[in-house]
Amino acid sequence: MIKSMTGYGKASVSFNDKTITIEIKTLNSKQADITLKTSSLYRGEEINIRNIIANFLERGKIDCYILTEYDGEKAQPININSNLFVSYYKQIEDLAQKVNAPKEEILRYVLEIPEITRCKTEEISQEEEDVFYKLLDKVLNETDQYRIIEGKSLEEDLRLRIQIIETKLAEIDLYEPFRIKQIKEKLMSKLNELNCELIDKNRFEQEIIYYLEKLDITEEKTRLKQHLDYFLQTMNSPSSEGRKLGFIAQEIGREINTMGSKSQEANMQKIVVLMKDELEKIKEQILNVL
DSSP states (O other), X not given: OOOBSOEEEEEEEEETTEEEEEEEEEEXXXXXEEEEEEOGGGGGGHHHHHHHHHHHHOSEEEEEEEEEEEOGGGOOOEEEOHHHHHHHHHHHXXXXXXXXXXXXXXXXHHHTSTTTEEEOOOOOOHHHHHHHHHHHHHHHHHHHXXXXXXXXXXXXXXXXXXXXXXXXXXXXXXXXXHHHHHHHHHHHHHHHHHTOTTSOHHHXXXXXXXXXXXXXXXXXXXXXXXXXXXXXXXXXXXXXXXXXXXXXXXXXXXXXXXXXXHHOOHHHHHHHHHHHHHHHHHHHHHTTBO
């Protein structure tokens, strides 16, 4: 099964006097790169939240937003540090007077200073904690379902690319007999151009056979077919194996490159270029596979 690292989930729940909203967005990344933005109410749970997200989503650039909105008159009360407020206000007012700046917005500026206003400490009850983690579990599952749906599109594309490479691999057999004959005739032609009577024909024939064996690509074709089959088998495994698919793609590329360097035939080299093009598309897609 293929899962994409692209995912999204969002859900809200009402509890007593507030609404809790959790939103998760994921993109591709080599590791679990988690950015967590939460209200002060749940900061004490941050480590646990991060561990739950990392264990569930495994990999990806993960952005998690936790928002708490209080309903109407029951909004979370705040404490204003009066002494600090007066001190800041007077200093800013003096500066505004010195530079002849307007004073109408000083009140708003001072109230926006973090040290001036602080929310009263509120502890999370066990009941609210249960509600919160059930909501987090719901959003994580929603994100996972999104990844599964995206993964199906990735899987279809990857299977298509593998099938194209397999088809191109079969086409190479059409040019294989002609290639060997062409190389042999070219070598004999070079020998005749030398017009040398002292060359041992039998020894030269042996050298040609040895040279042709070095250019034989039967082993590379066999290994390439095995790697393509293993790639498809890995996609059918119960879990998403993005890293393993990446390793197999590297092996596929190694065999294709070797065939290209050994082929010495124009039509076969064109086929190799087409296989490389499909492989690059596969590698791009694998970057987003979990």
